[in-house]
Every structure is written in structure tokens, then in C-alpha cells.
Amino acid sequence: MEIVFFFEQVLNGLLIGGYYLLIALGLSLIFSLGGVVNLAHGAFYALGAYGAVVLTDYVGFGGALVLSPVLVGLLGVVFERALLRRFYQADPILSLLLTFGLAMVAEQIIRMIWGSTPLQYSIPSSLKGQIMVGDFIYSRYRLMMLGVVIAALIAIWLLLNKTAFGRVVRAGTQRPDMVAVLGIQLTYYMTAVVVLGVGLAALAGVLLAPLAGVHPAMGAEIMTAAFVVVVIGGLGSFWGVVLAAVLVGVVRGVTTFFYPPASEASMYVLMILVLLLRPRGLFGERIERFE
């Protein structure tokens, strides 16, 4: 029977991995192309959740699921054009300071507008309930969430691998100078990547809003996990991030089963192990600019 319980935790971990993936993927995209570590990523996740709370009254959960990431993405345009753009060539410490400060400012703005108290937000009644697979229990909402994550994943993979846009982004990640020589201006692509990245974070925020507390510090809560996933997966690697997210989810689930107090620490142990064996992460590419 033990082994069945264990298996159930592994499957549950896969589900948790899905939501790490959404947050980490955007972070990885921005990092790979711009060389900027976006510490404000969690703020966009929180804004996505707050956007969902506000918008659901007008357009319902389905509408908010689309609209909130789009609006946060538009905010990403402003963020990239007005601030981030000035720091691509600068000392990395400056962009770290910028985004770290921005995360604090955003959290405080949320606190000033909506207060510290968690906002009420529940699973829409059409998605409530559980599905039993044999003796295993699944929440219907989480299965829907997994569907959305997989759909987003496929869309981004197609975008990066099957379109002209994706080719430029991938080339720009490796050799921005060559791309420039070919007469392609990377700045527009960078704006698009930031919009995509923060939009994904906002999508994660909307999806998590019915499950966790919607409160100002929610962005800070998920940031470290997102970084751990990116580091384990390796820079510039799409599948690395996917695998890392699933791994972190499963490892946390399994630790919760055996020794819950270590459930938060388990992902760091995983990160240390991966870095010892593969310093560039699981599938990290060699990016000359960062070596």
C-alpha cells in the first residue's frame, strides 16, 4: 500500500510542477535573450492574480484568464521600454538592483490599493469537485490547470521553433552581434519576449488565485522556487526548464510524504546536486556572452 501512496505523491508532484513551469519559463526567456535577471517577475505574477480578482466580476473567470495576462503583458511593454532597456549593456548588478527595487515598489503599491488582507477568490463553480482515478484523488480545477499549462507550453514551443520570430530570438540569444550585422533590430524582439515572459507569470497568477491566498507578498513567495527551477533547468534551454519544473514538483511531493519539514528545503538540495554534476544546469547551453 505504501508504494501506491508514494506513486500518488509523484503524480501530484507532476501537477505542482506545471505551475512552477509557467513562472519559471518566462523568467528563463527574459534571462536568455536580455541577460537580465528579472527579480520583479513575482510582482507580475501577483498583478496577474489581483487582475483576475478585479476582472472576474466583469468578464467571468474564463475572461479573466485571457484578459489579465494580456493587460499585465501591456504593462510589460512599459516596463521593458522605460526601464529594462537601459540596462542590457550595463553591469548586471544595476539591473538586479532595478528589478529588486521594482518588486518592492510593486508589492507596496498593491498593499496601498487593496490592503494586506487576502482578497476573496474561489474556484468557479463549474470547475469545482474532484475526479477519482482508481483510488487516486484529483481536483477538477487542477486538471484544467494542467491543460492550460500544456497548451501554453505547446504554443511557446511552436513560437520559438517554427516561426521566423523564434529563429531570431534563438539566434539573438547566442549571437546578438551577428543578428545585428544581418540588419535585424533585436530591441523589438526583446520587448516581445518580455511581454511574453511577464504575461506567462500573470497567467500563473490567475491560475493560482483560486487556490492560494491573494495577498501582496504572494509574488515574493514564489520567486525563489522559480529561480531554482531556472537554475536546475539550465539557461537558454526550453526543455531543461520543463524537466526541472516537473522534477522540483515531484521532489517536493515526495519529501512531503516522507519528511514534511524539509519540503521547502528539498528543492535547494536538488539544485546543489545538479550544479555539482552539471554546472550549467540539466540542459544548459553554452552561451558565450555569459561564460
Added chain:
Amino acid sequence: MDKTFKTRRQLLQAGSLAGAAAMFGIPALVSAQSDKIKIGHLTPLTGFLGPLGEYGTMGIKQAVDEINKSGGIMGRQVELLTEDSVNPATAASKAQRMLERDGAVCLLGEINSASGLAISQVAARNQKIFINTGGNSDELRGKSCNKFMFHVEAANSMYVNTLGRALLTQDMVKGKKWYFLTADYAFGHDLTRVASKFLAANGGIIAGEDKVPTDATDYSAYLVKIRQAKPDIVISNLAGTQITSFMKQYSEYGLPFAVAGFGFDTALAWGAGADNFLGTWPVIWHHDVDSPTSKAFVAEFMKRNGKPPENQAWGDYLAMQIMAKSMNDLKSVDALKVIEYLEKGAQFDVLKGRNGYFRDWDHQLMQEMFTVTPKKKADVKDKWDFLKLGPAVPSANESLEIIAPTRQENSCNL
């Protein structure tokens, strides 16, 4: 025009110098002339206890405004210094600054027991009173008690005994299997320790215990475990925003087991919403408590903030009112005199049915407690109105002390 300033430019220069001095150099000089009584208030405004600290701050601001409107303390206006306590180390240094540099006559507030302990040590060193309005740990009243610290917030034992009585009447104790979810820090550990003692004394069984990190947002792994353990009741000894996430996800998974929790703050249930709130919980005060002063407090709070107060707002409001009343009765802000007055068993209107008083040997406020359960959907009037308030515990003919820890259980040598 004043002769000392020969030109407009000189006047401006002097003015800006004075302004700069006021800003940087000598604020003490400027404030020393004021006749105000300063009260220091520290509470976490950020982090997982931030939602509660926000209510505490609203509560104490209201108390100060009401006190000032009715003549202040001994005819002097009260000035509130209120700040985010952040963590124990920051709380201690801010407490020190408030007492030593700003000249606060006492300190109020806090929610985190560890920060409360740090503040109480600074207060004792400075021979000033600290009233703890939100730290529950028994240890603060026992091993770590000190002469200068008083507690408006109830001890963990009081919460456990209040809910324990309700669970006994629901027949959820004797021979029943309890599954604990414990917040993995001092408060949660203390709560589970006291609750396990209650359980053992009343013939219940521990089916399992999981310690949950304070920054955990996903409970699915715990819920899967609980489902496998098949307990009779799931006990939440969680804290802060943990409680909100737990309620939301417990109702998401729709597990069939009863739920109760020994640690509770109304704001966290409000965050979960009527759809997700479930179980039986102890509460120190609730805005439906039927007493004239409580109703007046609620009405004024609604007017100021557009929402009802929750229990932390009550705690900080009450601590300020108690301090002002004591100082006015004594006509003194002297800490030692106030301590003597409180230790002699001065009675206070604590916005509940019966008056409260501080026990002389551990400085714990003796008071009624309550339990809450979900209201019927049909009775819900607004988005804050889905908690049904139970009767006061202890009941009217019992001593207030029967729910509090005894000297043997929690010894304090003041």
C-alpha cells in the same frame, strides 16, 4: 519686517537652514517642546502576518483618535509612533529607538511571539511597559514572562481549551483520531504541544502530524497524505496566510473529514471567503459580540475603514484603551505605578459581556473567548458575514480562569 534679516535672501537662507535642521539634525529639540504623550506601536505589516498587523494598526489609530477627542491622557494629547516590526531583530532595535530616543512612555502591539519576546526584553531594560496584543505562545507568559510585559492576546492554552470544550460537546475527542498540520515555527510547535496534551488528557489519538513551512503555498501533498491517514478530524495549527490557503485547498479537494483549528484570525477566514470556510475555530473577539461598547467600536471602525474590524483590530484598540484608562485613573504615566495598578486586579471593559482583568502572576488578561463555525448560506448578509459566533466561554457562572493555564502548567516567576 524683522530687523535681524537684512535682505530677503538672508531670510530665505535662515528659513531653509531651520528647515534642514528640523529634517536632519535636531528633531529631539523640536519635539521636546511638545506636550504630547508618545505611545510606541510595533506590528508586522509585511510578510505572512502582514494582513493581521494592518488591522492592528487601524485599531490602535482609532483608539488614539477617540482618546484624544475625549481629552487625551491627563489632558495631554497622545501621539502614536507606529511601524512595521519586520522580524525579532528589527523589532528590538525599533523598540529601543522608540523608548530611548523618541521618548515613548510604553510599547504596544506585535503578533509574532518571537518579536514580542525581543520587544519585551528591550521594554524591561528600559523599565517601560509592553502590552502584547497578538503573540499567543504560552512561553511568553511562562518561562519568558517578565514584570513589564502584559498580554491582551490570549495564550495558546486558552485557545486550546476554548475549542477543546466545543470539540468535547461535538464528541470529537474521546477515541477520535486527530491529524495535525502545524506551522513550522515557535507558535505552531507550542500550539501543537498544548493541543496534544489536551488530546491525551481526554482520550484522543494522534493520527499524524505534518510540520508545514511558513512559506508553503501548496497543500495538495498534505491533503493526499491526510486522505490516506483517514483521521476523524483534521486540526489546523497553522498561522497567517497559511490558514487562507489551507481552507481554499481543503475545500477544493472536498475531503470528508471534520476540520478544526486552534489558531485563528478572522481576517484569514475572510480571505478564504464563504465558499471555502469550514470547521470549528476559537476566536478571541468577533464583530458580532453583543455588548454596547463592542457595537460602538464596530460602528466607528466601519465608518473609518469601510469594513468591519477583526480580532487583531480589537486587540490593539483595547490595549491602547486600557493603557489610557490606567494612566488617567492614576494620573501618572509611571510604569511601576501602572504595573501595580494592573496587578491589583483593575477591571476593564474588554468589549465583551463580562469585564476582564490581568492575573497578577503572569499578567495574562482574563476574558471570555468564543468559537466560530460557518453560517447557513441563507443567513449570510455580506462578504464578511459568514462566521457564526458561538456562546462565550467560560459561561457566565464559571470563573474566567478555568480556560487559562495554571501555575503548574505554565509557571512564571515574576
